Amino acid sequence: MNRSRSSEPLTVAELVRCGPLARAGSFATRYLDRPVTGVLLISELEKAQRCEPNTALVVHPAAAHGIWALESVLRHAWERNAACVVAPAEITVTSSTIQLAERLRIPLFTVADPAQQALELAAAIADTEAARARLMARCAVLFGEHGRLRDIIGVINTEVPGVSAALITEDGHLLVGRSAAGRPDNEESSRVRVAVPGPDGRPWATLVAQLAAWSPSWVETVETILRLARAPLVASVAGLRLSLAQQASKDRLLLETLLRGAHSAPGADGAGSPSGDDATNDPRQLAREAGWRVEGTHVAVALRPADPDASAFEAAVPVVVAAWQEAFPYAPIVPRGNRWVAWFTDEAVQPREVAEQVGRKWASARLPIPLAVGIGRVGEGMDGIRRSVGEAELAAAAAGQLGGGPIELYADLGPRAVLACLPVADVATAARVLLADLIADPKADVLITTLATLLDCGGSTGQAAARLGLHRNTMLGRIERIRACGVDLESPDQRLALHVACYTLLNT
Numbered sequence: 001m002n003r004s005r006s007s008e009p010l011t012v013a014e015l016v017r018c019g020p021l022a023r024a025g026s027f028a029t030r031y032l033d034r035p036v037t038g039v040l041l042i043s044e045l046e047k048a049q050r051c052e053p054n055t056a057l058v059v060h061p062a063a064a065h066g067i068w069a070l071e072s073v074l075r076h077a078w079e080r081n082a083a084c085v086v087a088p089a090e091i092t093v094t095s096s097t098i099q100l101a102e103r104l105r106i107p108l109f110t111v112a113d114p115a116q117q118a119l120e121l122a123a124a125i126a127d128t129e130a131a132r133a134r135l136m137a138r139c140a141v142l143f144g145e146h147g148r149l150r151d152i153i154g155v156i157n158t159e160v161p162g163v164s165a166a167l168i169t170e171d172g173h174l175l176v177g178r179s180a181a182g183r184p185d186n187e188e189s190s191r192v193r194v195a196v197p198g199p200d201g202r203p204w205a206t207l208v209a210q211l212a213a214w215s216p217s218w219v220e221t222v223e224t225i226l227r228l229a230r231a232p233l234v235a236s237v238a239g240l241r242l243s244l245a246q247q248a249s250k251d252r253l254l255l256e257t258l259l260r261g262a263h264s265a266p267g268a269d270g271a272g273s274p275s276g277d278d279a280t281n282d283p284r285q286l287a288r289e290a291g292w293r294v295e296g297t298h299v300a301v302a303l304r305p306a307d308p309d310a311s312a313f314e315a316a317v318p319v320v321v322a323a324w325q326e327a328f329p330y331a332p333i334v335p336r337g338n339r340w341v342a343w344f345t346d347e348a349v350q351p352r353e354v355a356e357q358v359g360r361k362w363a364s365a366r367l368p369i370p371l372a373v374g375i376g377r378v379g380e381g382m383d384g385i386r387r388s389v390g391e392a393e394l395a396a397a398a399a400g401q402l403g404g405g406p407i408e409l410y411a412d413l414g415p416r417a418v419l420a421c422l423p424v425a426d427v428a429t430a431a432r433v434l435l436a437d438l439i440a441d442p443k444a445d446v447l448i449t450t451l452a453t454l455l456d457c458g459g460s461t462g463q464a465a466a467r468l469g470l471h472r473n474t475m476l477g478r479i480e481r482i483r484a485c486g487v488d489l490e491s492p493d494q495r496l497a498l499h500v501a502c503y504t505l506l507n508t
Helices: 012-018 045-050 069-079 095-104 114-126 128-145 149-159 216-259 276-281 283-289 310-327 351-362 381-401 424-434 436-440 444-456 461-468 472-484 492-506
Strands: 025-027 038-042 055-059 084-088 108-111 163-169 174-177 191-197 203-211 297-305 333-336 339-345 371-380 407-409
Touching (some): 012 128, 025 095, 038 045, 038 114, 045 069, 055 069, 055 114, 069 084, 069 095, 084 114, 095 108, 114 128, 128 149, 128 216, 149 216, 163 216, 191 216, 203 216, 216 283, 216 310, 216 333, 216 381, 297 310, 310 333, 310 339, 339 381, 351 371, 351 407, 381 407, 424 436, 424 492, 436 444, 444 472, 461 472
Parallel strands (some): 038 055, 055 084, 084 108, 371 407
Antiparallel strands (some): 025 108, 163 203, 191 203, 297 339, 297 371
16 A cells, blocks of 8 residues: 555544454444544543544543443543444443444444453554555455355455445446445445456446545545456456367257257166166166256247357357346246247246247346347147257247347248348348349338238238238328339249348348
8 A cells, every 4th residue: 555645544434444443342333433532531521521633542440430420431532533432242232322422423342351352553653554455354264164155245244444345337237245335326536446358358347336424545545346256256257168169068968958858768568768877877867967947738839049150159158148047036947049938837827928038137137148039838748848849949040130129929920031041141132133123212211111011911902901900092092103113023933032032131
């Protein structure tokens, strides 16, 4: 620490957390932000009337045995704006004395040896840097003893006086800690911020501390403590991600086995269920032991990154799994290829209800990459999971590749179910050549939408006009304009290509 700042006085809170008062009995401890600039050992009550402001009044046993002696010291301390009162532990502190200390807002402590306590307080006040170094050392030791994010931030909130700390994501979301530290209405001048990188070295979160009292040396002390917490925080996140990644790998293998329909040989009685040692290798039994429900009614969900970057997917696996488990602890989620698969199991489960749940809870999830979500149809048993998973993956592909909504239901896809399997970028390039004249029209978007709707309705102008909310004459006018752009609506050989081209252009 900077030696030029060591003259800044310690507070009562610091003397409690990292100084001589740590072992003292304490009362009226809501008012510990007072600075302490001196110590006065009083053997006569009259001396308390002459103490300087911000002094720690230490009462010698000889002055503490009179009637109302301690109450008198508290009153003198209040009149002289003393920092605190330290009394002999042999004196009984009554409830009325405690109430008086709280009303006067004078912290009261009791110690076994007041004279020795006065010497220790004087030594601590004379060397504030050493006292604050002890606080930093204690925090460093406690950081090393805890492995969870919540516990590491808890050390700061518990051990560092007058500080509220929190871990905030890059977008301002509270991860752990006290929400008051991250509120935007708090004064920035009373905050200390330290960036915390993720295990990959990229920006991940910010450690924020809100200070009740501000001074240059105290800010420096708090900032040093926050920097000491960075390495344990990164290690905690890395351990969590590694654990999730390992579990995800196991779950991925088990899911692939289940979806391929692999199973162990029938038992000796000819039944399909395994027996003996074979039971331990049965994928369905392993799934049950993992907490997966493979019997009953299911609706599958597939999540697919909007960005096909493989490295981004691998980095996001543990984060997405953790976020899903927090939102839906009853629905397993498993990485599969470049996507994630989950399923909901319930007798009354319905795709639209699942879509509503996912849309409501997933919107507030802390995700590192944007995702497209697909919902399959209802399926029964293991065969139903297989079919619903395939449908959900197709719907997710449609949501991602074709620019659909963030959540797509397989039942609503229509022709886009096929388009989702096509190389959309290549098809779009071909579509721009095929419909070049139509695209060049000033109202290209309107005409392409009209053409796609007309083809959806099998060429029926009436149905297409009703779906678009147009008068039939308006619809006919648009069709003539489409024909004028070189589109042959009468050729059956071109209709499929036109249909695919229109949908691709509308969704890219």
